[in-house]
Amino acid sequence: MTRLAFVSLLGLIAGAGLGGAEARAQATQPVEELNEQVLSMEPVAAGEKQAGGRPGMDLIVAPIPLSNPTLGTGLAGVAVAYYNPNGEPDPWVTGVGAGYTSTGTWGLGAFHKMSLGGDRLRIAGLLGAGDAHVKFYGIGGGAGDKGLSLKLRDKAVMGYLDGQVRIGNSGLFRHLFVGARIAHTRVRSTLAIPTPDKAQIEIPEFELRSHISAIGPSVTYDSRDQPFAPRKGVYVTADWMFGADFLGSDFTHRKLEIKANGFFPLGPRTVLGIRRSLCIVKGEAPYYDLCLFGKDSDLRGYEAGRYRDHASWALQAEIRQQLSTRVGAVWFGGAGGTAASGKDIWKHSHVLPSVGMGLRYLASPENRVNLRMDLAYGRDGAALYFGIGEAF
Numbered sequence: 001m002t003r004l005a006f007v008s009l010l011g012l013i014a015g016a017g018l019g020g021a022e023a024r025a026q027a028t029q030p031v032e033e034l035n036e037q038v039l040s041m042e043p044v045a046a047g048e049k050q051a052g053g054r055p056g057m058d059l060i061v062a063p064i065p066l067s068n069p070t071l072g073t074g075l076a077g078v079a080v081a082y083y084n085p086n087g088e089p090d091p092w093v094t095g096v097g098a099g100y101t102s103t104g105t106w107g108l109g110a111f112h113k114m115s116l117g118g119d120r121l122r123i124a125g126l127l128g129a130g131d132a133h134v135k136f137y138g139i140g141g142g143a144g145d146k147g148l149s150l151k152l153r154d155k156a157v158m159g160y161l162d163g164q165v166r167i168g169n170s171g172l173f174r175h176l177f178v179g180a181r182i183a184h185t186r187v188r189s190t191l192a193i194p195t196p197d198k199a200q201i202e203i204p205e206f207e208l209r210s211h212i213s214a215i216g217p218s219v220t221y222d223s224r225d226q227p228f229a230p231r232k233g234v235y236v237t238a239d240w241m242f243g244a245d246f247l248g249s250d251f252t253h254r255k256l257e258i259k260a261n262g263f264f265p266l267g268p269r270t271v272l273g274i275r276r277s278l279c280i281v282k283g284e285a286p287y288y289d290l291c292l293f294g295k296d297s298d299l300r301g302y303e304a305g306r307y308r309d310h311a312s313w314a315l316q317a318e319i320r321q322q323l324s325t326r327v328g329a330v331w332f333g334g335a336g337g338t339a340a341s342g343k344d345i346w347k348h349s350h351v352l353p354s355v356g357m358g359l360r361y362l363a364s365p366e367n368r369v370n371l372r373m374d375l376a377y378g379r380d381g382a383a384l385y386f387g388i389g390e391a392f
Contacts (some may be wrong), residue, residue: 004220012261017083020277025172031056031266041332055303056187057082057083057084057202058082058083060080061079061080062077063075063387064076064077064097064099066189071103071105071132071133071134072102072103072205073102074100075100076099076100076107077098077099079262080093080095081094083094086116086295087117087118090115090119093111093112096109098231104131105160106131107130107131108128108129109128109129109130110127111126111382113278119166121165122177124162125160125161126158126160127159128157130154130158131156132151133151134151134305135150135152136150136201137149137201137306139287140309140338140350141309141337143201144293144338144350146352147380150191152189152205154187154188154288155189158185159184160181160182160183161220162179162180163179163180164178164179164220165177166178173308174222175222175223175234176220177219177220177222178219179217179218179219180216180218180282181216182213182214183241184211184212184213185211185288186210186215187208187209188208188209189209189288203287206250207321210250210286211248211250212249212250212289213247214241214243214249214255215247216239216254217239217240218237218238220238221235222236223235224263226368228370228389228390229368229369229370230263230271232263232265235261236259236260237258237259238258239255239256239257240256241254241255243285251283251286253281253283253289253290255279255282255289256280256281258277258279259277260275261321261392262275266320266341269321270321270322272391273318273319274315274316275297275312275315275317275334275392276314276317277313277336278312279291279311279312279313280310282310290308290309290310291308291309291312291338292307292308292309293307293309293312293314293338293352294378297333297386299316299331299334299336299352299353299355299376299381300374300383300385300391301355301356301376301380302352302354302380303376303380304376308343309338309350310340311338312337312338313345314336315335315336316333316334316354317332317334318330318331319331325362325365326361326362329357329358329360329361330359330360330372330374331356332355332358332391333353333355333356335353335354336354338350338352352379353378353379354376354378355377356377357374358375359373370388370390371386371388372386372388373386374386374391
């Protein structure tokens with residue numbers, strides 16, 4: 001079976017605004033953006049067997065409008081194949097994509113994930129390259145408040161391989177997967193000549209041409225009733241990565257990232273979503289692998305990379321209200337911050353608030369995938385976001 005899916009006119013119009021999912025690091029943001037879009041389009045019932053008992057293939061080809069306060073406005077194209085050669089509970093997914101924005105930023109990548117042994121083992125991998133034109137404001141909350149920045153051109157090649165094993169078959173353990181991840185990022189940056197009032201914003205020369213090879217444990221807990229528009233359940237991911245000089249890494253810092261989402265039904269058409277996130281970096285890390293406030297919609301209303309430091313946190317709540325069969329609305333708010341270290345989060349955080357509201361349009365009733373448009377207000381002003389799937 002082959003299916004062509006095209007983003008609606010609403011998406012193309014909304015794509016002219018500012019916003020979109022933020023990335024783990026500015027240098028790799030074009031690739032991470034494509035990866036998020038690939039995952040957002042995964043069909044719930046993909047890879048069903050055709051007549052005769054043979055597993056079929058589901059192919060989705062889609063243009064995706066991209067709009068982001070860091071990268072600019074543009075368009076991406078993705079092709080994703082879903083198939084099930086071993087009759088697993090979940091289909092295998094292979095996707096490729098490429099995109100370009102108005103700032104001259106581009107990215108391309110390929111993604112694959114599969115499960116084996118009745119979904120006992122999950123394996124996922126990504127390989128990509130990008131050229132991002134971004135801003136560097138410095139490190140620390142005070143640097144972000146000043147609003148002074150330097151222009152950077154980050155060329156990056158990145159990849160990761162992640163393998164996880166399900167711990168048990170019953171109770172809470174049937175939702176828990178534990179494993180390891182190995183990742184590599186190579187960055188080649190060029191820095192615009194600073195003006196006198198920006199001369200204090202400095203990046204060490206060795207960070208402009210460097211690479212990180214890291215390895216560490218990864219954990220996933222997923223009890224959601226539906227992956228794209230859950231009404232109940234919990235979804236938690238955690239990665240604790242160690243820079244490995246034995247793999248040729250230029251840095252040996254440690255980075256912990258935890259993201260926890262909870263979903264609670266308040267009525268037949270109303271859901272409360274709560275998201276908590278934490279990032280802590282220890283050791284000497286390059287500017288592009290510090291904790292970036294505002295990435296992954298934590299929190300909306302902030303440019304990813306304007307506030308960066310060795311620790312960040314965010315807590316937000318979102319009310320999701322279905323207004324009709326295809327149209328919905330959301331209201332959200334929260335707070336977060338950055339700090340010089342993990343132990344400084346509780347007493348010395350640079351706290352930042354966020355509030356906003358948005359509209360949803362059900363683009364795929366079969367898979368419960370929404371087009372979303374959010375207007376968010378942060379300390380630095382307003383930002384308009386467009387994307388596929390929920391913010392979290």
